[in-house]
Amino acid sequence: MALDDHIIHRWQSSRILLLGGSAGSFKLLYRIVKLLPAKCSKTVIIIIHRKKNFFSEIEKLFAENSRMCLREISDKEPIAINTIYVAPANYHTLVEKQGFFSLDVSEAVWFSKPSIDVTFESVAEIYKDQVTAILFSGANQDGASGLLKLRQSGALTIAQNPVEAEMTEMPQSAIDMHAAEYVLSTTDIFKLLETPPDT
């Protein structure tokens, strides 16, 4: 599927870019972090499945290669523009209508904490059609129902083409649930995200 004006326009007018992924998504997310311009006029929120007690260099690796400001989310942290936020391990990340993040240690969803569903659903409720959300490779179906809720709320929802995904189940579940408005190749996803913001 090629990129049409409609999808480009919706990406350009989004305030929030939501990225969710699990097994097989790290390299893609890394490339996205690298290619996003410093002033993309958006807030980027990344939820990647990660293990607790596993000293992780994700933030460090991402931060060293990002042109945007990048941080791991803290409780009650204000949601700022031109910043990439990474969801911390062993918490769910939620957003509040007053414009800040809140964290939650409640039960894992799909054996995952952070769960992509939890954050996607929360963002859908607050930011509705001001969101572009992309679901990448992963070995379980976390994220699919969150993506569906985003789509129902008017967000632009995209699944990575499962043919190209290292682990197909996550994007495939989203497609099966009709949660993804677009199914894009990784090349097209990068091309879309490289389109400069509306001026």
Place this chain on the structure above:
Amino acid sequence: MPDAKESLTDAQLTELIDIVKKIHGFDFSDYTEASFRRRIARVMMIKKLEFYDLKHLLINDPGFFQEFLEEITVNVTEMFRDPAFYKSLHTQVIPYLSTYQHIKVWCAGCSTGEEAYSLAILLNEEKLLKRSFIYGTDINTEVLNYAKKGIYSLRKIKSYAENYLFTGLPGSLTDHFTMMYDAAAIHSELKQNTLFSVHNLISDTVFNEFQLISCRNVFIYFETELQHRILDLFYNSLCPLGYLCLGNKETIRSDIFRKKFKVINQKENIYQKIGS
């Protein structure tokens, strides 16, 4: 497993909070909204209730409120959650605590007791438990009963033992438990100097003076203003130079409180009371 489809309207949420406050005396109005909404949706899903049914039960069924409270509050906890925190407690705080004749510890929002017992184990391994006393408090009587028993499933103990391993402490978690079939009971010597009882951080006040207060992953459920009220309560409950431990994503941001608490460990959010 997905959450309930339709969330409550703002008016419905306010109405619910009002009912709970007026009839049951619990004030949820300063809880962080997104997670509170999720908890309500969860109760409605588990108990298969519509908004009207939930309201009806809260008003007319006196026994229902306890069930509601148990589901609304998050009672997910672990022993030695965030091993790096315990490591830092061990190296940065315990040496100072050991200079006190009596060490009083308050574990606020203790849920099923895992954190209070983690502190008991740490103090015991440092041979300080005999002159320590640990108070575990929560608003929820059911979880406190669980905490008093100190019995956990083997499945949980296995994951707690893994946490313990990452703390780098010299012992082994299972040294402190007696295994029975598929459960593990904490040794009675670790229970001797602990007391679990009801305390509501929102409506109750100072009840003792402590050398250490641990309140981890409770503030995430509270709005900033309420957090400040409780920080005040903690400040007034600490002895001079007493320690306050918050969850490692619960940084004190307020300038007023940054003047009252010195940072001992920035990453793990360990603070020390200073000034007056």
